[in-house]
Amino acid sequence: MTMKSQLRSIRRKCLTWAYSRKVALGDRGPIVSFTFDDFPRSALVVGGKILRDYGFRGTYYAAISLMNEVNHLGEHFRRCDLETILRDGHELASHTFGHVSSRTISARAFKSEVEKGRRAIEELTGQKDSGNFAYPFGDVTLNAKRTVGPDLASSRGIWSGLNGAEVDLNLLRANSLYGDLEKSAQVDHLIRENERRGSWLIFYSHDVAPSHSQYGCTPALLEFAVSAAAKSSSRVMTVAEVLQELRQPIGRQARSSALSPVFQKD
Secondary structure, three states: OOHHHHHHHHHHHHHHHOOOOEEEOOOOOOEEEEEEEEOEHHHHHOHHHHHHHOOOOOEEEEOHHHOOOEEOOEEEOOHHHHHHHHHOOOEEEEOOOOOOOOOOOOHHHHHHHHHHHHHHHHHHHOOOOOOEEEOHHHOOOHHHHHHHHHHOOEEEOOOOOOEOOEEEOOOEOOEEOOEOHHHHHHHHHHHHHHHHHOOEEEEEEOOEOOOOOOOOEOHHHHHHHHHHHHHOOOEEOOHHHHHHHHOOOOOOOOOOOOOOOOOOOO
16 A cells, blocks of 8 residues: 555545544435435436436535536536426535535635525525535545534535444435446445445436436436335435434334425524
8 A cells, every 4th residue: 555545544534533423324224315416407307307207306416606507517507497406306405606625725715615505595596405515526624524514414425335324414425326337236236235234325426418427427327226226125315304314213213215304404
């Protein structure tokens, strides 16, 4: 192992254990959540339809400054898409206002970015966001985790793995859903392993298109993942729905995949 990889491993361990906010998953699993970052329109128009066809909903982490933009991920969401998300029962979560990395600014400035993004969602929709958040680029620092974590229902990164038996609400683990059907075996393995452990598996992607970006997936791969989750004993839930259950005593949560009220942080 090189010195650089050793330092990276030490940093990751520190970020994993420091400033954690852990809750027991208990017997709530297996659970699978599908999340989309930024978000490109295709994630809702194509990805949202795939989820709805199976009776499921997704979590959309919106960086409001990207609204109406076009970049390497394709066309991004429009204002009307925010209303569609709420109308269709998906979860609208935050991703900062300007899609800013926590590594590029101070923790205080980053906290202001997070707050600005949440206010913008409320101003545009007339409703508060769900209180759940995803770090842009997956970039997390110790100061950012310490500073923004307590004010949010949850914060999600991009470190792979399963959430459980204890869940760190300040740094949820998530697994990329990138590529085409060549990734289907990997996806199937994750769903089966999550089922075996009774844990919480979170997938994340960006655009959903036949000619997807390197950070997105094809409709075929997303449908494979959703179908595999539906065929398993897993409940497919939004992040907000899982957080709603985590507020309840273990053993008293509902054991159905029906939509629960969107979690709002007290």
